[in-house]
Amino acid sequence: xxxxxxxxxxxxxxxxxxxxxxxxxxxxxxxxxxxxxxxxxxxxxxxxxxxxxxxxxxxxxxxxxxxxxxxxxxxxxxxxxxxxxxxxxxxxxxxxxxxxxxxxxxxxxxxxxxxxxxxxxxxxxxxxxxxxxxxxxxxxxxxxxxxxxxxxxxxxxxxxxxxxxxxxxxxxxxxxxxxxxxxxxxxxxxxxxxxxxxxxxxxxxxxxxxxxxxxxxxxxxxxxxxxxxxxxxxxxxxxxxxxxxxxxxxxxxxxxxxxxxxxxxxxxxxxxxxxxxxxxxxxxxxx
Ligand SMILES: [Zn+2]
Numbered sequence: 001x002x003x004x005x006x007x008x009x010x011x012x013x014x015x016x017x018x019x020x021x022x023x024x025x026x027x028x029x030x031x032x033x034x035x036x037x038x039x040x041x042x043x044x045x046x047x048x049x050x051x052x053x054x055x056x057x058x059x060x061x062x063x064x065x066x067x068x069x070x071x072x073x074x075x076x077x078x079x080x081x082x083x084x085x086x087x088x089x090x091x092x093x094x095x096x097x098x099x100x101x102x103x104x105x106x107x108x109x110x111x112x113x114x115x116x117x118x119x120x121x122x123x124x125x126x127x128x129x130x131x132x133x134x135x136x137x138x139x140x141x142x143x144x145x146x147x148x149x150x151x152x153x154x155x156x157x158x159x160x161x162x163x164x165x166x167x168x169x170x171x172x173x174x175x176x177x178x179x180x181x182x183x184x185x186x187x188x189x190x191x192x193x194x195x196x197x198x199x200x201x202x203x204x205x206x207x208x209x210x211x212x213x214x215x216x217x218x219x220x221x222x223x224x225x226x227x228x229x230x231x232x233x234x235x236x237x238x239x240x241x242x243x244x245x246x247x248x249x250x251x252x253x254x255x256x257x258x259x260x261x262x263x264x265x266x267x268x269x270x271x272x273x274x275x276x277x278x279x280x281x282x283x284x285x286x287x
Pocket of ligand 1: 178188190191192270271
Protein backbone atom coordinates (compact mmCIF):
# COMPACT_ATOMS: atom_id res chain seq x y z
CA UNK A 1 0.00 0.00 0.00
CA UNK A 2 1.36 3.40 -0.96
CA UNK A 3 0.75 6.00 1.71
CA UNK A 4 0.95 9.73 1.41
CA UNK A 5 4.20 9.66 3.41
CA UNK A 6 5.64 7.04 1.08
CA UNK A 7 4.75 9.20 -1.91
CA UNK A 8 6.54 12.22 -0.47
CA UNK A 9 9.59 10.06 0.32
CA UNK A 10 9.55 8.75 -3.24
CA UNK A 11 9.24 12.29 -4.58
CA UNK A 12 12.19 13.43 -2.48
CA UNK A 13 14.21 10.42 -3.60
CA UNK A 14 13.47 10.94 -7.26
CA UNK A 15 14.38 14.63 -6.93
CA UNK A 16 17.77 13.86 -5.44
CA UNK A 17 18.58 10.70 -7.37
CA UNK A 18 17.50 11.88 -10.80
CA UNK A 19 18.36 15.58 -10.63
CA UNK A 20 21.62 15.42 -12.64
CA UNK A 21 20.10 13.28 -15.38
CA UNK A 22 22.49 12.39 -18.20
CA UNK A 23 21.79 14.28 -21.41
CA UNK A 24 19.86 12.10 -23.86
CA UNK A 25 20.78 12.03 -27.54
CA UNK A 26 17.83 14.25 -28.45
CA UNK A 27 17.63 17.56 -26.67
CA UNK A 28 15.21 18.22 -23.85
CA UNK A 29 12.75 21.09 -24.06
CA UNK A 30 13.33 22.23 -20.46
CA UNK A 31 17.08 22.46 -21.07
CA UNK A 32 16.40 24.35 -24.31
CA UNK A 33 14.23 26.80 -22.34
CA UNK A 34 17.09 27.26 -19.88
CA UNK A 35 19.51 27.92 -22.74
CA UNK A 36 17.15 30.53 -24.21
CA UNK A 37 17.02 32.32 -20.85
CA UNK A 38 20.81 32.10 -20.49
CA UNK A 39 21.33 33.52 -23.98
CA UNK A 40 19.08 36.41 -23.07
CA UNK A 41 21.08 36.92 -19.85
CA UNK A 42 24.29 36.94 -21.92
CA UNK A 43 25.87 33.95 -20.19
CA UNK A 44 25.47 31.35 -22.94
CA UNK A 45 26.35 31.74 -26.61
CA UNK A 46 26.02 28.10 -27.64
CA UNK A 47 23.33 26.34 -29.65
CA UNK A 48 19.84 25.95 -28.21
CA UNK A 49 20.02 22.17 -28.49
CA UNK A 50 18.42 21.04 -25.23
CA UNK A 51 21.60 19.26 -24.16
CA UNK A 52 22.98 20.22 -20.75
CA UNK A 53 26.66 20.41 -21.62
CA UNK A 54 29.54 22.23 -19.85
CA UNK A 55 28.77 25.60 -21.52
CA UNK A 56 25.16 25.45 -20.29
CA UNK A 57 26.27 24.66 -16.73
CA UNK A 58 28.85 27.47 -16.88
CA UNK A 59 26.11 29.83 -18.06
CA UNK A 60 23.93 28.88 -15.09
CA UNK A 61 26.84 29.41 -12.69
CA UNK A 62 27.51 32.87 -14.15
CA UNK A 63 23.86 33.86 -13.57
CA UNK A 64 24.04 32.45 -10.02
CA UNK A 65 27.22 34.37 -9.17
CA UNK A 66 25.68 37.56 -10.54
CA UNK A 67 22.61 37.02 -8.33
CA UNK A 68 24.81 36.02 -5.33
CA UNK A 69 23.38 32.50 -5.23
CA UNK A 70 25.30 29.30 -4.60
CA UNK A 71 26.96 28.61 -7.97
CA UNK A 72 26.02 24.94 -8.19
CA UNK A 73 25.10 25.07 -11.90
CA UNK A 74 21.60 23.71 -11.28
CA UNK A 75 18.74 25.95 -12.37
CA UNK A 76 16.41 25.70 -9.37
CA UNK A 77 13.59 28.11 -8.45
CA UNK A 78 15.88 30.91 -7.21
CA UNK A 79 18.07 30.76 -10.29
CA UNK A 80 15.01 30.79 -12.54
CA UNK A 81 13.77 33.85 -10.66
CA UNK A 82 17.13 35.51 -11.34
CA UNK A 83 16.54 34.82 -15.05
CA UNK A 84 13.56 37.17 -15.04
CA UNK A 85 10.56 36.61 -17.27
CA UNK A 86 12.28 33.91 -19.33
CA UNK A 87 12.74 31.96 -16.08
CA UNK A 88 9.04 32.06 -15.22
CA UNK A 89 6.13 29.72 -16.07
CA UNK A 90 7.28 26.12 -16.09
CA UNK A 91 6.11 24.10 -19.10
CA UNK A 92 2.62 22.69 -18.60
CA UNK A 93 1.51 25.16 -15.94
CA UNK A 94 -0.64 27.34 -18.23
CA UNK A 95 -2.13 27.49 -21.72
CA UNK A 96 0.16 29.42 -24.07
CA UNK A 97 -1.06 31.79 -26.76
CA UNK A 98 0.31 34.59 -28.97
CA UNK A 99 1.98 37.35 -26.99
CA UNK A 100 3.01 35.10 -24.10
CA UNK A 101 6.62 35.18 -22.91
CA UNK A 102 8.41 32.74 -20.64
CA UNK A 103 10.26 29.52 -19.98
CA UNK A 104 7.31 27.47 -21.19
CA UNK A 105 7.11 29.44 -24.44
CA UNK A 106 10.77 28.65 -25.19
CA UNK A 107 10.10 24.97 -24.41
CA UNK A 108 7.06 25.06 -26.71
CA UNK A 109 9.09 26.64 -29.55
CA UNK A 110 11.69 23.88 -29.17
CA UNK A 111 9.06 21.12 -29.13
CA UNK A 112 7.27 22.54 -32.17
CA UNK A 113 10.58 22.69 -34.05
CA UNK A 114 11.61 19.13 -33.20
CA UNK A 115 8.13 18.00 -34.29
CA UNK A 116 8.63 19.63 -37.68
CA UNK A 117 7.26 23.12 -37.19
CA UNK A 118 10.17 25.52 -36.58
CA UNK A 119 9.40 29.25 -36.60
CA UNK A 120 12.37 31.59 -36.45
CA UNK A 121 14.62 32.07 -33.43
CA UNK A 122 14.09 30.36 -30.08
CA UNK A 123 13.50 33.44 -27.93
CA UNK A 124 10.79 32.52 -25.43
CA UNK A 125 8.23 34.89 -26.96
CA UNK A 126 5.31 33.56 -29.01
CA UNK A 127 5.06 36.03 -31.91
CA UNK A 128 2.91 35.78 -35.06
CA UNK A 129 5.26 33.27 -36.73
CA UNK A 130 5.32 31.08 -33.65
CA UNK A 131 1.55 31.23 -33.31
CA UNK A 132 1.19 30.29 -36.99
CA UNK A 133 3.53 27.33 -36.48
CA UNK A 134 1.47 26.31 -33.46
CA UNK A 135 -1.75 26.38 -35.51
CA UNK A 136 -0.10 24.37 -38.28
CA UNK A 137 0.99 21.76 -35.75
CA UNK A 138 -2.50 21.63 -34.23
CA UNK A 139 -4.09 21.09 -37.65
CA UNK A 140 -1.44 18.47 -38.44
CA UNK A 141 -2.20 16.64 -35.18
CA UNK A 142 -5.97 16.72 -35.83
CA UNK A 143 -6.63 19.28 -33.08
CA UNK A 144 -8.59 22.50 -33.28
CA UNK A 145 -6.17 25.03 -34.76
CA UNK A 146 -6.94 27.79 -32.27
CA UNK A 147 -3.35 28.89 -31.60
CA UNK A 148 -3.68 28.15 -27.89
CA UNK A 149 -1.29 25.50 -26.57
CA UNK A 150 -3.41 23.86 -23.89
CA UNK A 151 -3.41 20.33 -22.54
CA UNK A 152 -4.35 18.57 -25.77
CA UNK A 153 -1.58 20.32 -27.70
CA UNK A 154 1.06 19.62 -25.06
CA UNK A 155 -0.07 15.97 -25.00
CA UNK A 156 0.26 15.74 -28.79
CA UNK A 157 3.78 17.17 -28.48
CA UNK A 158 4.74 14.28 -26.20
CA UNK A 159 4.53 11.88 -29.15
CA UNK A 160 7.71 11.01 -31.02
CA UNK A 161 8.53 13.40 -33.88
CA UNK A 162 7.17 12.26 -37.27
CA UNK A 163 9.30 10.19 -39.63
CA UNK A 164 9.10 9.48 -43.31
CA UNK A 165 7.01 6.33 -43.95
CA UNK A 166 9.15 5.43 -46.97
CA UNK A 167 12.83 4.99 -47.69
CA UNK A 168 14.38 7.60 -49.94
CA UNK A 169 17.47 7.77 -52.10
CA UNK A 170 20.21 10.26 -51.35
CA UNK A 171 19.81 13.04 -53.94
CA UNK A 172 23.52 13.89 -54.12
CA UNK A 173 26.58 11.75 -53.54
CA UNK A 174 29.02 12.80 -50.86
CA UNK A 175 29.13 13.78 -47.24
CA UNK A 176 26.52 15.42 -45.03
CA UNK A 177 27.43 18.95 -43.95
CA UNK A 178 24.86 20.41 -41.60
CA UNK A 179 22.24 18.07 -40.18
CA UNK A 180 18.58 18.38 -39.28
CA UNK A 181 18.31 20.00 -35.86
CA UNK A 182 19.17 23.04 -33.75
CA UNK A 183 21.67 25.51 -35.18
CA UNK A 184 22.51 28.54 -33.04
CA UNK A 185 19.22 29.97 -31.80
CA UNK A 186 17.30 28.47 -34.72
CA UNK A 187 16.34 25.10 -36.16
CA UNK A 188 17.72 23.75 -39.42
CA UNK A 189 14.83 21.87 -41.02
CA UNK A 190 16.84 19.90 -43.56
CA UNK A 191 20.15 18.34 -44.50
CA UNK A 192 23.00 20.23 -46.16
CA UNK A 193 24.87 18.15 -48.72
CA UNK A 194 27.96 20.01 -49.92
CA UNK A 195 29.02 19.12 -53.46
CA UNK A 196 30.84 20.85 -56.30
CA UNK A 197 28.87 23.34 -58.37
CA UNK A 198 27.08 21.50 -61.19
CA UNK A 199 26.91 18.09 -59.48
CA UNK A 200 23.71 16.31 -60.63
CA UNK A 201 20.84 16.29 -58.13
CA UNK A 202 18.45 13.35 -58.45
CA UNK A 203 14.97 12.68 -57.08
CA UNK A 204 14.83 10.90 -53.72
CA UNK A 205 11.79 8.96 -54.89
CA UNK A 206 9.15 8.86 -57.63
CA UNK A 207 6.27 11.29 -57.70
CA UNK A 208 5.19 14.54 -59.28
CA UNK A 209 6.87 17.94 -59.33
CA UNK A 210 4.57 20.18 -57.29
CA UNK A 211 6.78 23.23 -57.53
CA UNK A 212 9.83 24.38 -59.41
CA UNK A 213 10.87 28.00 -59.26
CA UNK A 214 13.01 30.69 -57.70
CA UNK A 215 13.04 32.42 -54.33
CA UNK A 216 15.71 35.14 -54.01
CA UNK A 217 15.68 35.55 -50.22
CA UNK A 218 15.84 31.90 -49.30
CA UNK A 219 15.96 28.74 -51.35
CA UNK A 220 17.10 30.23 -54.65
CA UNK A 221 16.26 27.80 -57.48
CA UNK A 222 14.31 25.02 -55.85
CA UNK A 223 12.12 22.03 -56.62
CA UNK A 224 9.44 20.34 -54.50
CA UNK A 225 8.33 16.80 -55.33
CA UNK A 226 5.14 15.21 -54.00
CA UNK A 227 5.33 11.48 -53.22
CA UNK A 228 2.93 8.96 -51.69
CA UNK A 229 1.51 9.26 -48.16
CA UNK A 230 1.60 13.07 -48.08
CA UNK A 231 5.39 13.07 -48.31
CA UNK A 232 7.25 15.87 -50.06
CA UNK A 233 10.93 16.42 -50.73
CA UNK A 234 12.52 19.81 -51.32
CA UNK A 235 15.79 20.56 -53.13
CA UNK A 236 17.20 24.08 -52.76
CA UNK A 237 20.01 26.40 -53.95
CA UNK A 238 20.17 24.66 -57.36
CA UNK A 239 22.25 26.21 -60.16
CA UNK A 240 19.82 24.83 -62.74
CA UNK A 241 16.46 23.03 -62.81
CA UNK A 242 15.66 20.25 -65.28
CA UNK A 243 12.02 19.51 -64.40
CA UNK A 244 8.78 21.47 -64.69
CA UNK A 245 5.86 21.85 -62.31
CA UNK A 246 3.31 19.09 -62.86
CA UNK A 247 5.79 16.68 -64.42
CA UNK A 248 5.92 13.06 -63.24
CA UNK A 249 9.37 11.88 -62.17
CA UNK A 250 10.92 8.52 -61.43
CA UNK A 251 13.21 7.56 -58.58
CA UNK A 252 16.79 8.75 -59.08
CA UNK A 253 15.87 10.97 -62.04
CA UNK A 254 17.97 14.08 -62.55
CA UNK A 255 16.03 17.19 -61.47
CA UNK A 256 18.77 19.81 -61.51
CA UNK A 257 22.31 20.64 -60.51
CA UNK A 258 23.98 21.73 -57.27
CA UNK A 259 24.49 25.46 -56.92
CA UNK A 260 24.51 28.29 -54.42
CA UNK A 261 21.49 30.37 -55.45
CA UNK A 262 19.35 32.15 -52.86
CA UNK A 263 20.66 32.52 -49.33
CA UNK A 264 23.64 30.19 -49.40
CA UNK A 265 27.30 30.44 -48.41
CA UNK A 266 28.63 28.01 -51.03
CA UNK A 267 27.62 25.19 -53.38
CA UNK A 268 25.49 22.63 -51.56
CA UNK A 269 22.10 20.99 -51.73
CA UNK A 270 19.66 21.88 -48.95
CA UNK A 271 17.33 18.88 -48.80
CA UNK A 272 14.12 18.62 -46.79
CA UNK A 273 11.66 15.79 -46.22
CA UNK A 274 8.16 16.90 -45.18
CA UNK A 275 5.33 14.68 -44.02
CA UNK A 276 1.96 16.45 -44.49
CA UNK A 277 3.83 19.72 -43.92
CA UNK A 278 5.94 18.64 -40.94
CA UNK A 279 9.71 18.73 -41.45
CA UNK A 280 11.26 15.38 -40.64
CA UNK A 281 14.87 14.28 -40.26
CA UNK A 282 15.93 13.20 -43.76
CA UNK A 283 18.59 10.88 -42.30
CA UNK A 284 15.83 8.62 -40.96
CA UNK A 285 14.52 8.17 -44.52
CA UNK A 286 17.90 7.82 -46.19
CA UNK A 287 18.90 4.98 -43.85
ZN1 LIG B 1 20.40 24.00 -45.19
